[in-house]
Amino acid sequence: MANSGSVADMAAVLQALKSIQESQIQLQEGFVSLSQRMDQVAPPVSSTDDDMAEKGSQVTKTAVASTATVESTTTPTASTETAIQAQKSGFTSRIILTTYPKQIGIVPLPFKWGAPEPAERGPVVVSRSSSTIGRRNAHGGSYSIYFALALASKQLDINHKPDFTNTEPAANIGPFPQWGDPKKIVAMDPWGHLAPWLFADTIKNENVDIRPTIAITKAHMKLPELEESVRAGRLVPDGKICLNSAGELAVTKFAVEPVWYLPGVAERFGIDEGVLRRSLFEHTGGSYPELITRGDIKVFLPPIGGLTVYCFGDPAKMSDEKVRLALRIHDECNGSDVFGSDICTCRPYLIYGIEEAVKEAQNGGSGVVIYFRKEGRALGEVTKYLVYNARKRGEDRASDYFKRTENIAGVKDMRFQALMPDILHWLGIKKIDRMLSMSNMKHDAIVGQGIPIHERVELPEEWIPQDSRVEIDAKITAGYFTTGHRMTEDELKAVKGRMWEDIDH
Ligand SMILES: [Zn+2]
Numbered sequence: 001m002a003n004s005g006s007v008a009d010m011a012a013v014l015q016a017l018k019s020i021q022e023s024q025i026q027l028q029e030g031f032v033s034l035s036q037r038m039d040q041v042a043p044p045v046s047s048t049d050d051d052m053a054e055k056g057s058q059v060t061k062t063a064v065a066s067t068a069t070v071e072s073t074t075t076p077t078a079s080t081e082t083a084i085q086a087q088k089s090g091f092t093s094r095i096i097l098t099t100y101p102k103q104i105g106i107v108p109l110p111f112k113w114g115a116p117e118p119a120e121r122g123p124v125v126v127s128r129s130s131s132t133i134g135r136r137n138a139h140g141g142s143y144s145i146y147f148a149l150a151l152a153s154k155q156l157d158i159n160h161k162p163d164f165t166n167t168e169p170a171a172n173i174g175p176f177p178q179w180g181d182p183k184k185i186v187a188m189d190p191w192g193h194l195a196p197w198l199f200a201d202t203i204k205n206e207n208v209d210i211r212p213t214i215a216i217t218k219a220h221m222k223l224p225e226l227e228e229s230v231r232a233g234r235l236v237p238d239g240k241i242c243l244n245s246a247g248e249l250a251v252t253k254f255a256v257e258p259v260w261y262l263p264g265v266a267e268r269f270g271i272d273e274g275v276l277r278r279s280l281f282e283h284t285g286g287s288y289p290e291l292i293t294r295g296d297i298k299v300f301l302p303p304i305g306g307l308t309v310y311c312f313g314d315p316a317k318m319s320d321e322k323v324r325l326a327l328r329i330h331d332e333c334n335g336s337d338v339f340g341s342d343i344c345t346c347r348p349y350l351i352y353g354i355e356e357a358v359k360e361a362q363n364g365g366s367g368v369v370i371y372f373r374k375e376g377r378a379l380g381e382v383t384k385y386l387v388y389n390a391r392k393r394g395e396d397r398a399s400d401y402f403k404r405t406e407n408i409a410g411v412k413d414m415r416f417q418a419l420m421p422d423i424l425h426w427l428g429i430k431k432i433d434r435m436l437s438m439s440n441m442k443h444d445a446i447v448g449q450g451i452p453i454h455e456r457v458e459l460p461e462e463w464i465p466q467d468s469r470v471e472i473d474a475k476i477t478a479g480y481f482t483t484g485h486r487m488t489e490d491e492l493k494a495v496k497g498r499m500w501e502d503i504d505h
Contacts, residue, residue: 098289101296108137109208113261113298114182118191123199124259126301127209129159135208138299139290142213142257145303162211164196169216171252171315178425184449186264187419188256189213190426213257213301221249221310225351226358234355241312241361249358254309256423260300268418305332305373307423310354312368313361319428324365327429328353328436329446331374331415334381342465343388343497345472349459353436356457360434370423378414379405391470391497398487398495401474417445424451438480456481470497 099106111122126138141147150156179190191198192213199210226247229235237244266273277291280300290297317323330337330353333346340347350369357367376384383405390404402412417439424432424446435443435453447453458481464472473495476482487495 098293100293105134107134108296109135109202111137111299113264114180114185116177116180118194118198121191123195123202123208123210124189124192124213124299124301125208125210127211129209131159131207132209135206137297138259138301139288139294139297140301140303142301142303142306144301161209162196164212167212167215168197169193170218171216171311173216173254173315174319174426174428176319176426176428178428181425182261182264183267184425185422186261186268187258187422188426189259192256192259193254213259215255216252217255218250218252221251222246223249223351223354226355229355235358236362238362242358249312249354252311252315254311254427255306256309256426257306258302258304260302262298262300265419269416305375307370307372309423309427310357310369310371311366312354312357313366317361317366318368319430320366321430324360324363324433325429325431326357326360326365326367326434326436327424327432328357328369329372329420329439329442330369331372331377334375335384342467343471345459345464345468348463348465348468349436352459352463356434356436365433368427368429372415372420374415377405377412378416379409379411383409392500396470396497396499397493398470398474398477399489399492401470402478413441415441417441421446421449421451425449438475438482440479440481443481458482458484467498469495 109122109125111124112120115121122137124138125132125136126141127133127136147156151158173193174190178184189195193216195210195212196203199208202208203210220243226235226242226249228247230237230242230245230247235242235247237247241250242248243250262276263273266276269276280302281288281291284303288300291300311318318325328350330346330350333344335341336344336346337350350371353369354367357369360367375381386408387405390408391400394400394404406412420442429451431451432446432453433455435446435456437443438456438458443453443456459472461484472480473487473492476484477487477489477492
């Protein structure tokens with residue numbers, strides 16, 4: 001047991017540590033704002049190589065002085081060269097490692113997540129173009145890595161201004177009360193499809209770069225299986241939704257990039273916002289230091305894939321509670337969805353989902369398929385192929401199906417369906433009549449968000465490829481929905497997939 005003396009000592013030590021920490025933060029803030037002021041008064045970068053070299057070394061010293069980590073990870077020569085190259089690519093003369101609230105030049109545009117009116121809510125601003133960098137209220141971006149490559153290779157000008165003429169949404173959607181509920185939508189910007197037009201004045205008068213994170217278009221689509229459906233009489237052309245005997249479909253498509261409101265995302269997962277910020281910072285190689293230094297920036301656009309909504313029939317019917325709605329939530333499986341691999345039920349379920357969605361729309365209701373870019377349960381194709389190898393070199397029993405993934409990845413699944421229902425709230429969907437999915441995770445996430453599911457529809461037996469029995473039976477035993485037989489562990493052991501040797505390569 002500690003006596004009162006040592007407790008007092010400990011408190012004094014902690015107090016001293018805290019004050020050192022505070023002084024350090026003040027020093028760092030002072031340094032950053034000073035170097036930014038120097039940037040403002042510094043003459044433009046000269047075109048002579050000598051001058052550049054001199055400025056390059058200045059960059060190195062500044063960067064090193066601002067944090068000890070830079071010094072320990074970068075050799076002076078490498079960083080000098082990097083700095084010279086960076087200047088040649090049109091960056092500022094000093095590397096700005098991060099920013100702090102209340103720093104000189106940092107005046108983020110007002111932003112209030114969940115405010116019902118777009119003017120009060122404010123635009124999501126991530127651009128680092130010279131006129132916008134101090135006005136940002138978010139950071140990241142779905143395609144920011146490719147954007148960075150395009151800038152580094154000088155194929156893109158950071159100050160390029162998009163011309164949005166005629167790019168307006170091809171269908172109207174909302175606004176719905178859900179758009180103004182900060183608990184219902186946390187992983188996308190409900191005003192993302194209208195941003196350039198809602199905030200046209202800010203773009204024009206304040207020279208701020210504001211971009212949409214949602215786009216809506218119309219298209220025709222053609223799938224060989226649906227041609228077959230028409231031939232077999234399962235689908236009947238109506239000239240409007242299923243257009244013709246070739247099974248050509250009319251569709252309205254919504255592309256959505258993720259926009260995370262960090263407090264809301266943390267709450268959805270039942271974790272602390274600070275822990276979420278720290279983990280995102282650490283595991284993106286420290287790519288987003290503002291996750292740590294800018295508590296006032298609440299929005300992060302993660303560099304991950306988004307989703308696409310395929311709506312059959314009148315888009316206005318999705319939110320109409322008086323008509324029926326059929327819905328398929330589909331997570332990407334490129335090998336099956338696009339290339340026809342028969343090891344899983346992905347493409348068959350996708351096609352079945354489209355066919356049932358089309359039928360619902362033809363019957364006067366609404367049919368919706370939502371496609372999420374979460375390849376291989378969001379573990380990626382490399383992990384997926386490693387699992388395939390392990391399965392095919394083992395006995396490929398249904399009873400080992402989840403164990404194989406868990407042995408390799410450490411988890412069964414990283415799709416985190418907790419954020420998935422946001423798109424349903426955004427579309428104004430209040431109930432689902434036919435859910436074309438057997439997944440208990442998707443079901444529970446949707447119902448947990450207060451959207452009832454009236455009927456769950458499993459993939460009919462005749463649509464299940466033989467080699468995918470391993471997957472589907474394992475999933476059913478693990479709790480996926482079925483009206484049929486749920487196998488015991490012993491029965492599962494008897495379900496085996498095809499071995500490599502069973503087919504010609
Ligand atoms: Zn698949």
